[in-house]
Amino acid sequence: MPPTPPPIQLTTPVDQIPGVTPRQAMLLRTLGLTNLGRLVAHLPARHEKVEAESSIGDLVADQTVSARGQITATRVVRSGKPRFEAVLHDGTGRLDLVWFNQTFMRDRLVPGVRARVQGKTKRRGPGLQMANPQWEVLPPDDEEPPEHESRMKPIYPANEELKPWLIAKIMAVAAPQALPLIDDHLPEEYRRERHLPELREAYRMQHFAADEAQAAESRRRLAYDELLMLQLGVHMKRAHLRERLKAPALKNNPGIDKHIRERIPFQLTPSQNEVVKEIAEDLSKSVPANRLIQGDVGSGKTVVALYAMLMAVASGHQASLMAPTELLAEQHMASISRMLEGSRVRAELLTSATPRDARESLLERLAAGEVDILIGTHALLTESVRFKSLAVAIIDEQHRFGVVQRAGLRAKASDETTTPHALVMTATPIPRTLAITLFGDLDISSIRGLPPGRKPITTRVSPGKGRTAVYAEIEERLKRGEQAYVVAPAIDGAGTETGATADADAPPLRDCRTIAKELETVYLPGRRVALMHGQLNRAAREDVMDRFRRREIDVLVATTVIEVGVDVPNATAMVVEQADRFGLAQLHQLRGRVGRGAADSVCYLIADPTTDLAAQRLAVLEKTSDGFALAEKDLELRGPGEVFGQRQSGLPPFKVADLVRDRELLGMARRDAAAWIAASPDLAKPEERTIRRRVVKTFGEHLGLADVG
Ligand code: ADP
Ligand code: MG
Helix, strand or coil: CCCCCCCCCCCCEHHHCCCCCHHHHHHHHHCCCCEHHHHHCCCCCEEEEECCECCHHHCCCCCEEEEEEEEEEEEEECCCCCEEEEEEECCCCEEEEEEECCHHHHHCCCCCCEEEEEEEEEEECCEEEEECCEEEEECCCCCCCCCCCCEEEEECCCCCCCCHHHHHHHHHHHHHHHHHHCCCCCCHHHHHHCCCCCHHHHHHHHHCCCCHHHHHHHHHHHHHHHHHHHHHHHHHHHHHHHHHCECCCCCCCHHHHHHHHCCCCCCCCHHHHHHHHHHHHHHCCCCCCEEEEEECCCCCHHHHHHHHHHHHHHCCCEEEEECCCHHHHHHHHHHHHHHHCCCCCCEEEECCCCCHHHHHHHHHHHHCCCCCEEEECHHHHCCCCCCCCEEEEEECCCCCCCCHHHHHHHCCCCCCCECCEEEEEECCCCCHHHHHHHCCCCEEEEECCCCCCCCCEEEEEECHHHHHHHHHHHHHHHHCCCEEEEECCECCCCCCECCCCCCCCCCCCCEHHHHHHHHHHHHCCCCCEEEECCCCCHHHHHHHHHHHHCCCCCEEEECHHHHCCCCCCCEEEEEECCHHHCCHHHHHHHHCCCCCCCCCEEEEEECCCCCHHHHHHHHHHHHCCCHHHHHHHHHHHHCHHHHHCCCCCCCCCCCCCCCCCCHHHHHHHHHHHHHHHHHCCCCCCHHHHHHHHHHHHHHHHHHCHHHHC
16 A cells, blocks of 8 residues: 655645646746745736637627637738738637737738637628737647636746646646645734735635736735735844944034034025934934935035034034045035034045055044044945944945945944944935835935025937937037037947946947047037046046036036036036936936036937837926936836846845835835834744744845844
8 A cells, every 4th residue: 555645735845746747847846836835826927807718600799708710811901090900710710800000910910820819899791800809829739728717817927838827727736735724924803904815815816816806805915915024024123223222312402503504504495404303303312313315416415414424523423424436525525624614523535545644544543533524435334444433424325225335334333232323315316115115224304306596407308310409409508618418328339338228129229439429520520529438447537527627528428427426517418318228217317417507407318219108208307307206207117126226226026016006005014014013023922923934034134134033
């Protein structure tokens, strides 16, 4: 007698699941679906409503159905409304198909292919016709079983061999065995209050949705779970840090406020005042502040940073300001020194370009507390940089939302349990949704609007064939002694990338070298044109920038290297070539290079967008100059992965949740998680074991939960 097989569990390997064939098990493994639990967690990417299939001979008029067969004839008709017509045969009859305005279909549905169509039948003369049906081409060896009833068809992520329909077939056998084994990590009452289905029921409905409502309801539960677990992890970590670490509580009183404001040569805007107030409150507590300050290009973040730093100094501590480039660090040093002139506050600059002797003496004075404010690049993070008492650490223009650097600064504290208050400033407005997700452990302040007296930048989208007119406008400005930037997505003809989106299907990238030649010979003959890009070394770059500032260059043809920190008020015009190859936020950042002087400025976006979406995005730029609104729109149109680049963004890996679609759910998960962790900071109760395990398993690595244990 053969031994009785062990009872089935979620850990049972796929080749031991009753009803799954060895070949199927082998194919499942190619998708990483090695055991029953992983298999049942392989969720449909989406569902499609499939109408019951009929033989063509059985079709009647005015019915929504699907049918399959062979395309036997096609033609394109151009008289009247352009249309594509095809005939579908299945041995029982003939169905006429027509698609209006879609003549490209000619290349997709060619005579001889097998296809399935779905739509509404209409009487036409003696026969039946479907207008604009949904369609799919079937493989020649079409094995997919016919649909006998209308249903929601799960479309699984699949590969060449393991087709979505085959996964569905396996799931029909395997999922019913897995479902009873799935424990819910949320208590029943908790679920009921939030109208969430039970976990195993959610999985069942994903795999076997009867209708749209079931697909949506189950998806909501699973997306909520993902968001909740991330937020639980984030809050758990935060609670843990707060408990362990203290920051110096800084003095916050009207006298100090007045003193600091005397250093600032203008009135703060209401929005700046609000942010300053939030920061001052944070810094006066011994709970380490962790705050993101977002403000559009030119919104005036530097003085806000200075305010925070001077609060540290007023309490006898030190502060640091870290910028992403030497150029930016130097600019900060210059403007802050100007504001500190005549005060006793000692500010110093430290970059990798600081000579060794100067560096050594600087570090000594820093450790002795003789330097109050240290400004620099990531050189500030090196081991040898020791503060006497660092109370406020500011990071400027952090595009990359890494936690690494914040951790580095935290380690600069004088002992194990003290940490500086941390402020991160960014001009790349981060939509609220994303900010919450990425920085669940961060508070957010926003500086809205610009200081008074700024002139708005006019933005115009132009097709490539309008290039001559665009450059004629530029020439007008050059004649008046103004200067211009031209930005392109590539450096050279080899298509060396510069941060624009690579796209295999799109036309080749326009590059700086070619454009510079065109300008010199065709569009702006006689004008002084120079190149600026990341392949130039530092000396060459500085030389070009100096000459541009001294007006010895009329037009700077550049890549996105000029995105931040470049400030030449006499440059009043910008042309972005192939603007559809850049992100909205990036284009906004780029056009922030103009509009810095008294003259009105203009930004031309040259593009021949190939999709509706791309055209829409550019149109948005014409209409709004609000970076926040743009960032929201960009996220909505392109999705977070595209906007921030999945990997370096530090975006958590979601399987179900979608940061754009599930905003409301995210808000709910965030509130729920905050309340949960407030009541049970370690999720240590026995009934929390399952969810705790799942939080750590899903997001532990991402959030660095190791030290939470
Ligand atoms: P960003 O937020 O891009 O870092 P900055 O801090 O560099 O902007 O400020 C841009 C310019 O606006 C600076 O020249 C700064 O002095 C000026 N500025 C900032 N706040 C105000 C204000 N409230 N009134 C007038 N000018 C201001
Ligand atoms: Mg700045």
